[in-house]
Each structure stands twice: as C-alpha cells, then as structure tokens.
Amino acid sequence: MSIAVIDYGAGNLRSVVRALQRIGASLEVTSNPDTVLAAPAVVLPGVGATRDTMQSLERLELVAAIHEVIARGTPFLGICVGMQVLCDQSEEFGPHPCLGIVGGAVRRLPSHLKVPQIGWNQVHYMPHTAQHPLFAGIDDGSDFYFVHSYYCDLTDERNTAATTAYGISFPSALIRGNLAAVQFHPEKSGRYGLQLLTNFVQWAGVA
Numbered sequence: 001m002s003i004a005v006i007d008y009g010a011g012n013l014r015s016v017v018r019a020l021q022r023i024g025a026s027l028e029v030t031s032n033p034d035t036v037l038a039a040p041a042v043v044l045p046g047v048g049a050t051r052d053t054m055q056s057l058e059r060l061e062l063v064a065a066i067h068e069v070i071a072r073g074t075p076f077l078g079i080c081v082g083m084q085v086l087c088d089q090s091e092e093f094g095p096h097p098c099l100g101i102v103g104g105a106v107r108r109l110p111s112h113l114k115v116p117q118i119g120w121n122q123v124h125y126m127p128h129t130a131q132h133p134l135f136a137g138i139d140d141g142s143d144f145y146f147v148h149s150y151y152c153d154l155t156d157e158r159n160t161a162a163t164t165a166y167g168i169s170f171p172s173a174l175i176r177g178n179l180a181a182v183q184f185h186p187e188k189s190g191r192y193g194l195q196l197l198t199n200f201v202q203w204a205g206v207a
Contacts, residue, residue, distance in 0.1 A: 046081025078181030
C-alpha cells in the first residue's frame with residue numbers, strides 16, 4: 001500500500017513528493033479523506049500560514065481524518081506548517097485554533113531576530129529520543145534547512161524530540177507514539193533530509 005501525502009495546496013508538496021519518490025517510496029497524493037484513512041502511513045507537508053492551512057484542511061474535510069489516523073496509531077509525519085497545525089492554537093495573523101492534537105501554541109520568533117529564519121541550522125536530539133529510528137544514521141547536531149517565522153511552543157516537553165537554537169531554543173522535531181513532525185524541510189536538506197524520510201518510511205513499515 002502507498003503512503004498518503006495530503007494535498008491541500010501546500011507550496012512544498014511537489015518537492016516532498018519528489019524526495020519521497022527519490023528514496024523509492026510508494027505514495028499517493030490525495031485530498032480525499034477516505035484515502036487518508038485507508039493509508040498505512042500519512043505525510044502532511046506545509047509551507048505558509050497556519051490559518052490558511054487550517055482553512056484548507058477544513059474545506060476539504062480532512063480534519064477528522066487526520067485526527068482519526070493519529071489517534072489509532074497510523075505512522076504520521078508533519079513537515080514545517082504540517083508540524084505547527086498539530087498544536088492547540090496559533091497566534092499567526094491573530095489567535096485561532098489548530099488541530100489540537102499536541103498541546104501547545106504556535107508563536108512568532110522573537111522580534112529582535114532576522115525573521116523568517118531561512119537557511120541551515122543544527123538539530124540537536126533530546127536524550128530520550130536520540131536513539132529513535134527516525135534519526136538513524138543522522139549525527140546529533142546535523143544541519144537541516146529551515147524557512148519559518150513561527151515555532152511550536154509545546155506544553156509537554158516529552159513531545160520534544162529535538163531542538164534548534166535561533167535566538168531562542170525551540171522544538172525542531174516532535175515525536176509522540178507513531179506521530180512525528182519536524183519544523184525544518186527534509187525535502188530541501190540534502191542527504192540528511194533524504195535519510196530522515198527513508199527512516200520514516202522504514203519506521204512506518206512501508207519500505
């Protein structure tokens with residue numbers, strides 16, 4: 001069976017699809033909730049604003065499907081805004097609710113920084129996730145590519161799988177059960193990004 005890559009109009013959809021195809025993953029690009037529900041693993045890409053993303057997911061009736069697949073333990077990977085919308089709420093362009101799957105709020109990077117953060121930055125694993133299969137073959141402190149103005153302020157630090165420093169230390173990866181998400185763009189992060197996607201596919205058991 002194929003990984004469902006959710007298509008709600010995200011700008012990085014094509015690059016995520018190309019990266020997954022490059023590592024030989026079987027995938028289906030879809031905006032159909034039934035296809036998402038039937039998939040053995042799900043990827044939620046993301047670029048842009050959380051409000052626009054939530055409106056698109058609601059319009060396509062994908063919110064309930066995302067909740068269900070995560071609740072029943074289907075391997076799930078959120079990328080960039082696909083990580084942020086997992087939180088309870090976002091303050092981007094005014095407070096608004098997100099999916100509420102992982103406790104926390106999406107907050108703007110501090111105003112004294114150059115925002116958005118665009119470019120390479122180091123990802124450091126938390127002790128409790130350093131040996132997680134998602135990070136296999138990727139050294140602690142490896143560089144990944146970021147493009148973002150907001151970050152996830154998670155309420156439960158146990159969900160933080162890795163951190164990155166940019167004026168502040170923020171969660172750059174989260175893992176909870178079979179749910180994983182990253183603030184950076186693995187599809188733009190060279191060999192380490194492809195390794196992370198390969199690890200997800202293998203972890204999900206759909207290699």
